[in-house]
Amino acid sequence: MTPPSPPSRKKTEEDAEDEPEELRRFREEWKLEVKRQKEAALVNKDQDDDSGSTVYSESVHSESTGSTAYSGNTTPTNSFIRAPLSDYAPAPAAAKLPSSIHVSTVPPRQGSDSAVAIYREAVILEQRGELEEALFLYRSAFRREPNVDILYEREEMLGTILAQQFASGSSTTGELYDSHLPRPKVVLAGDGFTMDDLSRQMEKTLAAQDMKSHVGTRAEQGVIASRSLESVLSTFPQDLVFQPEDENEVSPFNLVPDEIIVSILKILDPSSLERFASVNRKARVVSLDIAIWIKLVNETYKPPQIPILPDGKSFLDYLSEQYLYDYRRLYIEHARVRLDGVYIAVCHYIRPGLSENSWVNVNHLITYHRYLRFFPNGQVISLLTNEEQPPAQVIPRLKLTLRGLKGLFFGNWHLSGNTVVLNNLIDASSRALTAIDFASPSSIATLLNPSTVSLHVTHGHGHGNHPPTNTDVLPSIRYIFTMNLTLRSRPLGRWNKMDIASYDSVNLETGDVSPVALKHERPFWFSKVRSYLA
DSSP: OOOOOOOOHHHHHHHHHTSOHHHHHHHHHHHHHHHHHHHHHHHHHHHHHHHTOOOOEEEEEETTTEEEEEEOOOOOOOOOTTSOGGGOOOBOOOBOOOTTSOEESSOOOOOTTOHHHHHHHHHHHHHHTOHHHHHHHHHHHHHHOTTHHHHHHHHHHHHHHHHHHHHHHTGGGOOBOOTTSOBOOOEEOSTTOOHHHHHHHHHHHHHHHHHHHHHHHHHHHTBOOOHHHHHHHTTSOSSOOOOOSSTTSOOGGGGSOHHHHHHHHTTSOHHHHHHHHTSOHHHHHHHTBHHHHHHHHHHHSOTTSSOOOTTSOOHHHHHHHHTTTOHHHHHHHSOOOOOSEEEEEEEEEEEEOOOSSTTOOOEEEEEEEEEEEEOTTSEEEEEEEOTTSOHHHHGGGOSTTOOSOTTEEEEEEEEETTEEEEEEEEEOOSGGGTTOOTTOHHHHHHHTOSSOOOOOEEOOOSSSSOOOSOEEOOOOOOEEEEEEEEEEOSSTTTOOEEEEEEEEEEETTTOOEEEOOOOSOOOEEEEEOTTOOO
């Protein structure tokens, strides 16, 4: 579809006969004002040519006229048909922008469907004296968006703020604009930087500054919340109470001081805490007490959940500063491995079977499970089972004392960003490893020693001083395994999904690392287990 062409001059003159006298007089004044601006621009240009100085240059793309390059010091304005050009005064002089930054008085177009882009193009045409085309684009922009002039003013204001920030940063160079020249409204062009990006950047900056300015006040009040939740809390009344179900009765919670309620809430897990907060407004405010979330963060984010810094400082201090001391937001948004349950991957594949009848094809759906249980001391259990062992039987057995189960591996884990790293995964399916303490580094070093080490493990029946029935020799370990998983959260704050990023085997004799071929693998999903103590 071709874009509509501007109306012809003949048609415009015919329409002008039916226009009111006031509108016709306004148009004539507007034309005279534009003509005076152009004459003043030509005079300034001649003066600049005589002095040999160039203020700035710009390139403008117009859909109706093609690409046109021009230079000069004409004042870019935000005027349109409802405001005379003389209302806009030149901005004060400021420092010159760095030469590596492209300076443009108009931001790049963001698409033909953008009303702001059409309005901006109309402003350009108005500055160039093409009044008929400008009027046509003004009407088109206002048909698309009635408040397009407000949106345009907003973008120009943000561009001016950013330009002043760059100007203040380069003021030490001593290069200043001439005080008699008008200050252009500057935005950054090129490199895909649009006004939408500028708007989002400015909103984030203002939000961070506002959050930092209010952190101390909210901390003193004992309540701290994210910006979205804070907007909801601002609508709450000052005097909040627990409303009873029966209006004629008195709620016992109103007789309990808030300090006691906070002490009780510290015992709850996060899920129970949020369920209590959803009861009413009073419960929501009490549950946001900073002491509750500081306790949760300190209990959760410690090695191996967070790295150990070489300078001896706590990484949690850096996290707190990064999240502006909003500990509830830190607990929800920062990655953490869940220790109060098990991650399970349910995998399926189809295996062809045998049939006595050639007309009948038999296929078997095979189901197997992968389990990952993480412990606070940095140990991890990895278990692969078939469909003969359902999860209801396997989950209660996932303990550090488990041995002799096929597909069982013990190893270590740590969290790096959103990546869970499992290393030193050792096959613990042999019953001869019953006496090995996988939490002891010395025991692991003994197990990984290439030399043959004998370990006598007794297997007897009954109690007391019964003689051993057999003696096993500690097997030699030739391979260990490493696994990297990507930790995700569906929905936000759950951290209940892991995707296998890599799975490798390491030959201890040669040091060769080989990827393990995985087929039909599915992501791990978290399942909370009440009997587990995180």
